[in-house]
Amino acid sequence: MAKFVFGMNQSLDGYVDQHEMQPDRVLFLHWTDHVRNLTGSIYGRRIYEVMRYWDEDHSEWDADRHEFAAVWRAQPKWVVSGSLKSVGPNATLIDHDFETAIRALKAKHAGEIAVAGPDLAGSLTGLGLIDEYRLYFHPVVLGRGKPFFSGPRPPLRRVANDVIGEDVVRLTYVPA
Numbered sequence: 001m002a003k004f005v006f007g008m009n010q011s012l013d014g015y016v017d018q019h020e021m022q023p024d025r026v027l028f029l030h031w032t033d034h035v036r037n038l039t040g041s042i043y044g045r046r047i048y049e050v051m052r053y054w055d056e057d058h059s060e061w062d063a064d065r066h067e068f069a070a071v072w073r074a075q076p077k078w079v080v081s082g083s084l085k086s087v088g089p090n091a092t093l094i095d096h097d098f099e100t101a102i103r104a105l106k107a108k109h110a111g112e113i114a115v116a117g118p119d120l121a122g123s124l125t126g127l128g129l130i131d132e133y134r135l136y137f138h139p140v141v142l143g144r145g146k147p148f149f150s151g152p153r154p155p156l157r158r159v160a161n162d163v164i165g166e167d168v169v170r171l172t173y174v175p176a
Contacts, residue, residue: 002039002109006121007134008148009168015145016118018050021138025064026165032068039109040076042102044117048079048087051116055088078105080120099127122150133173136164 009021023031035041043051054069061069077091080098087093094101105113106129115121115130124130133156135148156173164170 002106002111002113003131004042004106004113004115004124004129005132005134006115006124006130007034007132007136007170008116008118009136009138010148011140011142011145012137013141013143014148015142016148017142017145020140020142020145023168024165027136027168028064028068030164032064032071035068035075035114036071037112038075039111039113040078040105041114041116042078042080042105042120043091044120045079045081045084046119047117048077048081048084048091052088078102098123102127102129118146118148118150125149125153126151128154128175131174132159135171135173137169137171139167 008016009018009023009027010016011021051072054072057066057069073090075090077087078094078101079087079091080094080102082095084093084095102124115124121130133153155176157176158171158173160170160172162170
């Protein structure tokens with residue numbers, strides 16, 4: 001059975017914003033290794049559309065970005081959306097009865113599957129399907145934006161904490 005993990009970069013006040021919190025090289029390489037070791041990822045529509053950036057090479061990329069793109073492209077992806085009509089390479093669209101489809105993914109696969117997107121994670125939290133939360137805190141306060149937790153969550157128990165790069169702290173929690 002797969003382990004569903006929700007983890008994202010966020011501000012100290014709990015907001016996610018991919019543009020405000022750019023990773024340093026250590027954190028970027030951490031994310032590359034993380035993606036490399038996943039069984040796959042489940043995306044909500046909005047974060048999937050952001051991540052499609054990695055589907056095509058860009059001339060300004062350095063070697064680290066080319067490596068991340070290759071790893072991301074190779075990874076199986078499942079996209080939960082009622083509005084998308086198609087998805088890119090190595091991706092499967094889940095456009096109806098997402099609870100049944102997600103439960104089937106969890107039962108069918110082994111290893112870690114990343115859950116990407118706060119709204120999707122909120123829905124899966126409500127269904128009791130998130131096994132672990134990884135909060136990557138950056139030393140910024142945004143005061144606005146999309147919250148990491150999109151709704152009520154179960155009581156959590158901290159199982160790990162570590163520093164990644166110069167100033168990012170990762171806190172890891174499991175449902176208590």
